[in-house]
Amino acid sequence: MRRSRWILLFFTALFALAILAPAFAADDVRGLWKIIDDKTGKPRGYVLLYMFDGKLFGRMVATIDKETGRIKDTLDNRKEKAEKLAGDPFYAGLDFVYRMEDKGKEWRGQIMDPESGDEYDCRLWKDGDKLVVRGQLKGLGFLGRNQTWMRASDTELGGFGVPDPRGFNPVIPKKK
Secondary structure, X not given: OHHHHHHHHHHHHHHHHHHHHHHHOOOOOOEEEEEEOOXXXXXXXXXXXXXXXXXXXXXXXXXXXXXXXXEEEXXXXXXXXXXXXXXXXXXXXXXXXXXXXXXXXXXXXXEEOOOOOOEEEEEEEEEOOEEEEEEEOOOOOOOEEEEEEEEOOHHHHOOOOOOOHHHOOOOOOOEO
């Protein structure tokens, strides 16, 4: 009788944990996001957030021309290179969000500004259907700025299909 109570208590506790665990986990942020420039308010590109070895990474899959607002580079049609980064990699295909770990209500890791090559601590969290991405000076959480990214669909990419991230192997960029 006593043993059956412990078993019942154990399974009740296990069930409660299974129900409550998602409330303490960071929101699922995987998928395609449109990067909105925090200075101009205009779209700059598309990033695909994906999981690799239990951590979140972000790969640029398309860039947007500042003048025309149209897709400029894609993984299938790479044109512009990140000249401040070692090896001059193309922007399209660049893993610039990396080693993000689930910290409950948000993700934490690193982000790189592909234009300057500068690396920052990064926090990101969902705010409704938006993603808030905060880059901040390493170790100084109060010095930084936020960008808002919008959930995107592959139809916005004008015929370019979003790749399956299961085949991705992240490459962390380095500044020259």
